[in-house]
Amino acid sequence: MITLAWLYVPAGLFFAAVALRSALDAANPKRLGTAAFWGLMALSLLAGDAIGDFGNGLIVLGLAALAGFGLIGRGSPATTSEPEREAFAARLGNRVFLPALVIPAVALIGTLAWSYTPLGATGWIEPKRETYVFLVLGVLLALAVIFAWLRPPALAPVEEGRRLLDAIGWAAVLPQLLAALGAVFAAAGVGEIVGAGVRGVIPEGSVFLTVLVFALGMAAFTMVMGNAFAAFPVMAAAIGVPLLIEGYGGDPAVIGAVGMLAGFCGTLMTPMAANFNLVPAALLELKDQYGVIRAQIPTALPLLAANMAILYLFAGLA
Amino acid sequence: MTWLPLLGILIVVAGFALRLNPMPVVVAAGLATGLLAGMGPVEVVAAFGKAFNDNRIIAIVWIVLPVIGLLERYGLQQRAAAVIRGFKGATTGKLLLLYLAYRQLTAAVGLHSTAGHPQTVRPLVAPMALAAAGDPSPEEAEKIKAMTAATDNVGLFFGEDIFFAIGSIVLIQQVLAADGYVLAPLELALWAIPSAVAAFLIHGARLWWWDRRRAAR
Numbered sequence: 001m002i003t004l005a006w007l008y009v010p011a012g013l014f015f016a017a018v019a020l021r022s023a024l025d026a027a028n029p030k031r032l033g034t035a036a037f038w039g040l041m042a043l044s045l046l047a048g049d050a051i052g053d054f055g056n057g058l059i060v061l062g063l064a065a066l067a068g069f070g071l072i073g074r075g076s077p078a079t080t081s082e083p084e085r086e087a088f089a090a091r092l093g094n095r096v097f098l099p100a101l102v103i104p105a106v107a108l109i110g111t112l113a114w115s116y117t118p119l120g121a122t123g124w125i126e127p128k129r130e131t132y133v134f135l136v137l138g139v140l141l142a143l144a145v146i147f148a149w150l151r152p153p154a155l156a157p158v159e160e161g162r163r164l165l166d167a168i169g170w171a172a173v174l175p176q177l178l179a180a181l182g183a184v185f186a187a188a189g190v191g192e193i194v195g196a197g198v199r200g201v202i203p204e205g206s207v208f209l210t211v212l213v214f215a216l217g218m219a220a221f222t223m224v225m226g227n228a229f230a231a232f233p234v235m236a237a238a239i240g241v242p243l244l245i246e247g248y249g250g251d252p253a254v255i256g257a258v259g260m261l262a263g264f265c266g267t268l269m270t271p272m273a274a275n276f277n278l279v280p281a282a283l284l285e286l287k288d289q290y291g292v293i294r295a296q297i298p299t300a301l302p303l304l305a306a307n308m309a310i311l312y313l314f315a316g317l318a
Numbered sequence: 319m320t321w322l323p324l325l326g327i328l329i330v331v332a333g334f335a336l337r338l339n340p341m342p343v344v345v346a347a348g349l350a351t352g353l354l355a356g357m358g359p360v361e362v363v364a365a366f367g368k369a370f371n372d373n374r375i376i377a378i379v380w381i382v383l384p385v386i387g388l389l390e391r392y393g394l395q396q397r398a399a400a401v402i403r404g405f406k407g408a409t410t411g412k413l414l415l416l417y418l419a420y421r422q423l424t425a426a427v428g429l430h431s432t433a434g435h436p437q438t439v440r441p442l443v444a445p446m447a448l449a450a451a452g453d454p455s456p457e458e459a460e461k462i463k464a465m466t467a468a469t470d471n472v473g474l475f476f477g478e479d480i481f482f483a484i485g486s487i488v489l490i491q492q493v494l495a496a497d498g499y500v501l502a503p504l505e506l507a508l509w510a511i512p513s514a515v516a517a518f519l520i521h522g523a524r525l526w527w528w529d530r531r532r533a534a535r
Contacts, residue, residue, distance in 0.1 A: 008374055011381045041377065048371040054360060057367030060345060068342030080391050089393030089400060096397050100389050100441060103382060104433065132378055142385045150392055160387025164436075165380065170341050176376040177344050181330075183369035184348040184362070188323045188355035224327050229486060233493050241497045252499040256490040257479065257509035264475040268468075271334045275376065276474075278340075280435040280467035284444055286460055289337075295461070295468035299521045303476075306516035314512065 003126040005049070007136050012045030017158040018165055025075040033071025037063060038165070041173060060177065067170035074166040077159035099145045103138035110134030164283075171282040175275035182230045191230070194221060195238035202239070207248050207317050214239045215308045218259055219266035226272025228263030235259065244317070254315035262307040268300040269293060326351030379436060386441050398442050399449035408450045410462055411529030414469045415522055417443055421473025422514060426480035439470050451532070465528070469521065476517035479510035 015038050022028060023035035040059050048056055066072055080088070089096065114120045114130040125133050143157060165172060185191070198217045202210055214235060221231035240259055244250040267273045271290065281289050288294070312318055326347040333343030345366070352362030386394075402408050421433060433439075444466045448454060451462055479486055487503050494501060 004375060007378050011378050014381055014384065015377075044371065045374055045377060048374060053364035053368040053371070055367065056371045057363035057365075060366050060370050061363065064341040064345040068339050070339075079387075080393075085391070085393040085396050087393070088391075089396035092392060092397070094397065094401065096389060096392055096394055097442075099385065100394060103385060103437060132375065136378070136381060139381050139385055143388075146385070146388050150388075152388060152391065156391065157384035157388055160391055161384035162387075164383045164387045170339070172380060173377070174340055174344070176370060176373050177341060179373040179376060180366055180369035181344050181348045183372070184352055184365055185323075185326065187365055188326070188351045188357070190323050190327070190351065193321060193324055224330070229489055232486075232489060236493050236497075241494070241499075245497075245499065252494050253501050253505040254509050256494050256501065257487075257506045258513060260486055260490055261476065261479060261510060261513040264479075267475060268471060271340070272330065274340070276435075276471050280439060280470070281464070283435050283440050284463040284467060286463060288460070288464075291460060291464040292467045292471070295464040296471065299468065299472055299517070299524060302520050303513075303517055306520065307513055310512045310516070314509075 001123055001126060002133055004129055004132065007129075007132055008045040008048070010136060010140070012042050014158070014161060015039075015045060016042035018162045021077070021155075021158055021162055022075055022166075025077070028073045028075040030071055030073030031075065033066050033069075034073050034075065034166070037066045037072050037170070037173075040066075060180065063170075063173055063177070067173075072169055074169075075162060077163045077166075078153075079160060079163055099142045099149075102142040102145060103135065106138030106141055107131055107134045110137065167285060168279060168282045171274060171279050174278065178226050178272060178274055182225055182227055185225065186230065191234040195234045198235070199238045202243070208312060210239065210243050210248070211308055211312045211317060214244060214255075214259060215262040215304060215311060218263040219269075219304055222263040222266030223270035223272065226267070226270055226274065228260055228267055231263050231266070232260055235263075244315070248317055250315040250317050254311065258307050258311045258315075262304060262311070265300045265304040265307065268296040268303075320354075322354040323351050325354055379434070382436050386436060389441060394441050395445040398445040402446045402449040409529045409532070410447045410450045410465075411525040411527075411532075413447055413450050414443075414466060415525045417466075418469050418473045418518065418521060418525070421470060422477035422518060425474050425477030426514070430474055430478045430481070433470070434474075435467060435470060439467055443470070465525075469525070472517055472521045476510075476514045480507050480514055 019035045019039035019042055022031055022038060025031050028034055040062050044056065044059050111131045111134060114125065146152065198213065202213050217239065218231055218235050221234060222228045225231055240255050244255050245252050267276065271278055271293065277292050278289055281292050329347040329350055330343060333340060348366050349362050352365060424433065444463050447462050447466045448459055454462060487506050490506055491501055491503055
């Protein structure tokens with residue numbers, strides 16, 4: 001059966017190749033730090049299950065130190081110039097989109113085939129991980145198509161990938177680190193403490209204010225944790241179940257679903273949700289690392305108010 | 319119960335506010351939280367390492383970078399821009415409105431991982447949105463790129479929960495089931511629809527307004 005562990009191998013090899021090429025890139029003044037950073041990521045992906053929890057902890061400390069001391073730089077991998085790209089675009093026309101569409105197409109068709117045909121019962125792929133497996137398959141297929149059609153230099157995939165990875169820098173690792181922080185917070189009982197604190201501020205008998213604190217609490221705690229998944233069990237246990245459902249007789253389906261979505265409004269407003277908010281800023285080479293968050297706040301705030309209204313009106317609380 | 323473990327949250331908030339590098343800030347917050355909750359130093363480092371290892375799936379998306387980079391080498395962004403310039407009536411707002419609807423609808427049927435910032439926003443949608451604006455100033459280009467990423471996020475967040483077999487729906491179901499409220503995933507997914515409509519109306523109105531303001535100038 002193809003499991004997630006298989007997928008870590010191609011990803012790990014990519015990071016390893018980037019680390020090697022970084023070490024040899026004389027144009028990068030911080031080439032050794034850069035190589036060490038991506039090398040640690042390769043080690044984590046390729047050998048994470050073999051080196052023990054403390055070993056992985058040392059990888060985390062190493063990654064944080066390299067980023068914190070500013071030891072990661074940008075290399076200058078070989079690529080085409082702007083006029084060359086214009087010329088390619090004119091010559092290749094819209095066919096250049098096809099390899100790009102191979103990835104989503106394979107992920108889409110594969111996921112659908114595995115979910116709605118007897119293929120899903122074969123047990124060839126770890127359940128619930130189909131999309132990731134087909135994503136990687138799509139990448140391999142797209143690379144094959146590009147090589148057969150355009151015949152780039154053999155090292156081009158590594159060098160072009162390195163160009164983008166260097167542009168993203170440490171932001172490429174931050175989301176994983178934040179997910180780990182969430183787990184440490186949970187183990188330390190941060191959720192229970194916050195839940196108890198929030199319950200203390202609700203005035204008794206006001207349904208509307210309870211809805212308000214529930215939705216605001218979801219959004220605010222999501223902003224702190226970077227993830228609505230971490231906030232939901234806390235707010236459900238503190239307010240959702242004891243007050244809204246049991247105290248005021250609200251509909252659990254509405255309170256559960258819309259409560260989570262109130263948390264998603266918080267996700268739009270926090271740098272802690274790095275993969276949605278900071279990574280694209282790096283990927284699009286924005287000058288302001290909080291530019292995406294700034295663009296989202298005017299949507300997130302009215303949407304949070306809309307979710308409060310939906311909770312109040314449709315959960316049978318009004 | 320002690321409030322001390324919350325100090326970790328304070329470290330994170332202060333770190334982001336001071337714009338320090340988030341990597342060491344996050345690690346410091348995790349270590350402080352664990353130590354204040356009574357774990358030993360080795361235990362905290364191991365707990366952090368285990369959680370990091372358990373979340374490696376997040377790093378898998380970067381495997382698309384070699385393909386995107388190769389296609390950029392052959393003029394992908396330039397071609398995407400040329401396509402949009404070919405449409406006479408194309409505007410940034412209309413284009414992003416279309417992408418918002420596409421992202422919400424595909425996420426709602428479970429195809430949330432088929433688009434995203436590395437896969438579609440950087441190589442395709444952002445160059446298209448820039449081209450639709452004609453010749454934007456550097457400040458305006460910055461705003462357009464940020465709005466493109468924002469549109470992807472809004473579409474994803476307020477589409478994916480309509481699909482019943484997604485992590486957040488499963489989580490809601492499990493949390494409420496533990497308290498004796500057993501709900502079908504489909505019931506929960508259904509109640510994600512009003513918020514999805516609200517998201518489309520609010521973000522869509524901003525995009526429509528964006529075009530209006532630009533046309534006025």
